[in-house]
Amino acid sequence: MAILSQSRYARPPRWSGQAIIYALLIVGGIVMVIPFVWMLATSLKPATEVFLGNFFPIEPTLGNYDAVLKKVPFARWYLNSLIVAALTTLSVAFFDSLTGFALAKYEFRGKNLIFVFILSTLMVPTEMLIIPWFILSNNLNWVDTYWGIMFPGVITAFGVFLMKQFFEGVPSELLDAARIDGVSEFGLFWRIAMPLVKPALAALCIFNFLGNWNAFLWPVIITEKMDMRTVPVGLAFFSGEAGSSWELIMAGASMATIPVLIVFLFFQRQIIKGIALTGLKG
Amino acid sequence: MALSARGLSLGQRRAIWAYIFLLIPLSFFITIRFAPTLFAMSVSLFRWDILSSNKPWMGLKNYETLFADPVFWQSLTNTLLYVALSVPLQLVSGLFFALLLQAGARWRGFFRALYFIPFVTSTVAISWVWRWIYEPTFGPLNKLLAVAGLPEQKFLASPDQALASIVVAIVWQALGFYVIIFLAGLEAIPHDFYEAAKIDGARAWDLFRHITLPLLNPTIVFLTVIGTINAIQVFTQVLNMSFQGTGGPLNSTKSLVLFIYQQAFKSFKMGYASAGTVVLFGLILVITIIQLRVTTRRVEY
Numbered sequence: 001m002a003i004l005s006q007s008r009y010a011r012p013p014r015w016s017g018q019a020i021i022y023a024l025l026i027v028g029g030i031v032m033v034i035p036f037v038w039m040l041a042t043s044l045k046p047a048t049e050v051f052l053g054n055f056f057p058i059e060p061t062l063g064n065y066d067a068v069l070k071k072v073p074f075a076r077w078y079l080n081s082l083i084v085a086a087l088t089t090l091s092v093a094f095f096d097s098l099t100g101f102a103l104a105k106y107e108f109r110g111k112n113l114i115f116v117f118i119l120s121t122l123m124v125p126t127e128m129l130i131i132p133w134f135i136l137s138n139n140l141n142w143v144d145t146y147w148g149i150m151f152p153g154v155i156t157a158f159g160v161f162l163m164k165q166f167f168e169g170v171p172s173e174l175l176d177a178a179r180i181d182g183v184s185e186f187g188l189f190w191r192i193a194m195p196l197v198k199p200a201l202a203a204l205c206i207f208n209f210l211g212n213w214n215a216f217l218w219p220v221i222i223t224e225k226m227d228m229r230t231v232p233v234g235l236a237f238f239s240g241e242a243g244s245s246w247e248l249i250m251a252g253a254s255m256a257t258i259p260v261l262i263v264f265l266f267f268q269r270q271i272i273k274g275i276a277l278t279g280l281k282g
Numbered sequence: 283m284a285l286s287a288r289g290l291s292l293g294q295r296r297a298i299w300a301y302i303f304l305l306i307p308l309s310f311f312i313t314i315r316f317a318p319t320l321f322a323m324s325v326s327l328f329r330w331d332i333l334s335s336n337k338p339w340m341g342l343k344n345y346e347t348l349f350a351d352p353v354f355w356q357s358l359t360n361t362l363l364y365v366a367l368s369v370p371l372q373l374v375s376g377l378f379f380a381l382l383l384q385a386g387a388r389w390r391g392f393f394r395a396l397y398f399i400p401f402v403t404s405t406v407a408i409s410w411v412w413r414w415i416y417e418p419t420f421g422p423l424n425k426l427l428a429v430a431g432l433p434e435q436k437f438l439a440s441p442d443q444a445l446a447s448i449v450v451a452i453v454w455q456a457l458g459f460y461v462i463i464f465l466a467g468l469e470a471i472p473h474d475f476y477e478a479a480k481i482d483g484a485r486a487w488d489l490f491r492h493i494t495l496p497l498l499n500p501t502i503v504f505l506t507v508i509g510t511i512n513a514i515q516v517f518t519q520v521l522n523m524s525f526q527g528t529g530g531p532l533n534s535t536k537s538l539v540l541f542i543y544q545q546a547f548k549s550f551k552m553g554y555a556s557a558g559t560v561v562l563f564g565l566i567l568v569i570t571i572i573q574l575r576v577t578t579r580r581v582e583y
Binding site for chain 2: 017018021022024025028029031032033035036038039042050051053055095098099101102103106107108109111114117118121123124125126127128129130131132133134135136138151152154155157160185186189210213214216217221231232233235236239240246249250252253254256257260261264265268269271272275276
């Protein structure tokens with residue numbers, strides 16, 4: 001006891017300082033989480049309880065989820081989002097790396113020009129390209145197809161820039177040694193260089209998958225059929241038509257949110273690291 | 283230089299491989315990024331109604347109409363308001379919580395994850411949750427105000443409060459990203475700097491003003507630019523949180539991108555909308571140039 005109180009007296013500002021810090025962090029944490037709790041609580045309330053004053057449901061029910069699934073093809077939207085985000089991410093992982101590798105590890109005429117050209121496309125906002133993309137898609141019958149949703153994002157300038165930076169860290173001597181061993185140029189990229197930039201590649205994939213999974217502006221324009229919507233687009237239309245049936249809207253929002261939350265809880269360390277890495281390199 | 287059977291040097295053969303690797307990506311950037319940029323600019327010079335085959339040349343008429351359109355000016359002003367409100371709020375709150383997290387080391391991983399949750403979840407879902415939170419008569423926020431004895435607020439239904447209410451939701455969702463980037467910036471500052479200053483008798487506020495802030499300068503510049511460009515392009519939150527998705531009430535929340543979206547995909551005036559996108563492009567270009575100026579002039583400490 002004596003030792004404890006002594007040490008407390010020795011550093012009083014530190015102890016109270018820590019208490020204030022944790023108190024503020026907890027208040028912040030509550031503010032971050034409470035909208036999700038409210039969403040879930042509402043989604044479990046029978047319609048008769050929604051406009052009562054209680055925060056948590058008195059008689060919790062899963063009926064709202066059932067009702068949403070009967071009204072709209074939520075499972076199909078899931079499948080669409082998954083296909084679009086997965087395929088786009090695979091394509092980005094391959095082509096952004098290949099481009100970054102070529103720009104980092106080869107000497108050829110026009111190299112700088114090509115790099116600056118690719119980077120300069122970053123300055124043009126997506127909104128400016130959406131009208132030409134839509135006219136193009138309309139003419140080529142890409143409306144309401146997976147390719148139509150995906151094509152603007154299958155290669156990204158940002159990813160090229162990121163991967164180029166990381167491939168520059170791969171020693172050229174290593175590649176030359178592999179060449180002597182008879183590895184093909186594509187083999188150099190695929191089997192020698194790619195495994196060395198895995199952290200960057202993982203970060204790019206996470207960043208890209210999240211971006212495509214949550215994308216709204218382009219998918220809302222290129223999809224017209226109910227069955228071709230992605231989760232965010234479907235949810236937006238459903239909620240817009242649900243009027244004040246907040247219990248149904250919150251059930252829909254929960255269905256859109258919960259799987260992402262579960263994935264995040266499992267991989268939060270990698271996801272946060274990845275976002276920090278891509279954010280800093282950008 | 284060693285010549286191969288086909289009479290090409292090693293360097294030339296490698297260069298050919300590089301061109302092969304770049305063939306598909308380069309075609310992509312030319313057809314899907316570069317050509318559409320030029321096309322958007324040219325579309326802005328026509329009356330381009332997607333439903334009619336007649337697309338007459340307009341010259342700069344679309345721009346004249348645009349600059350005479352009060353709704354365009356309102357959405358431009360709103361967009362600048364989104365920037366002016368959200369960017370400083372995100373920077374200050376992001377830095378505040380990053381400093382707290384750095385000081386409260388024991389639960390850092392846990393709180394970091396907690397603050398980051400909104401950033402990874404769907405903006406559409408979150409917008410609807412906030413819309414329900416703001417609900418004028420039955421929403422929990424007004425219930426809370428009632429408990430505190432404060433008058434009921436209209437939030438999204440009031441032309442004076444709607445934009446600020448949306449900004450709160452935007453800042454809430456983006457906060458985790460700012461915290462993470464600030465934390466990475468803070469961790470990059472060498473500990474010796476603080477130790478040395480403490481020996482010289484510096485107080486916490488001095489440390490923050492004379493070491494932390496100047497050394498965080500690159501991070502602050504980066505986040506300011508990212509935040510500004512994101513806020514200029516605000517769309518999803520406005521479409522999902524404003525009444526009937528029209529940027530109301532009374533256009534008080536309508537952003538430039540929502541204005542463009544409505545012109546192009548609700549009224550099908552592609553030419554007119556394209557003129558709007560060219561203005562948006564100009565805005566972002568100006569910010570990028572300012573960013574380049576600032577970052578190249580950056581002082582090394």
